[in-house]
Amino acid sequence: DPKTNELVECNGDVKEETRQVLKNMDAVLKKAGATASNVVRCTVFLDDLSNFNAVNEVYGEYFKDSPVAPSRSCVQAAALPKNVKVEIDCIAVL
Template sequence: MPASASPEAINTPAAPTPVGPYNQAVRAGEWLYCSGQIPLDPQSGAMVGAGDVEAETRQVLRNLEAVLSAAGASAAQVVRTTVFLADLNDFQAVNAIYAEMFGAGVSPARACVQVAALPKGARVEIDCVAYLG
């Protein structure tokens, strides 16, 4: 990356405020690295879905879409995602909703892992990398 292309923080009120010392995304040259999103409502900061993994997944993807949009990107530019699940038995339900956002064209490369726990008791978290060039 040229010295003139310093990393740039991307933050938008259309996605939840980070719960720690990080940005919603960082643009580095032609790449956008989006932090993991959990199902927080951007306005209230409250968890969405009450444990319903489908409702949580829809909110997570809305949040990711808002961050991508704030950087001038779209889901079509996402090249890599990581899906974190509190319970791998939720894979099929999450995958069906995920396909609504990433199923057309070239789907991103992806990893999906079960984790011991997610922030605020979320059942799903998704991060992504997008190519802006």
């Protein structure tokens, strides 16, 4: 959570965790005066690539109103901080 800088528990639900990650990203973008439409590049890190379809579904919902979907890479990481399932790094043009 960007307000508290604490991890929001999602009880192992990868879709819910992805929604929270994107909600956090949205808050940071908003603070910079941007929206999802300003995002040009994302790197998605997953603890297990078998979660790709679930993450992709939520990711697609988030960027559905963007005029152009940002370019994206998705990789499996051996370990993510605090045992999360999803981490998303983005670049936005302001």
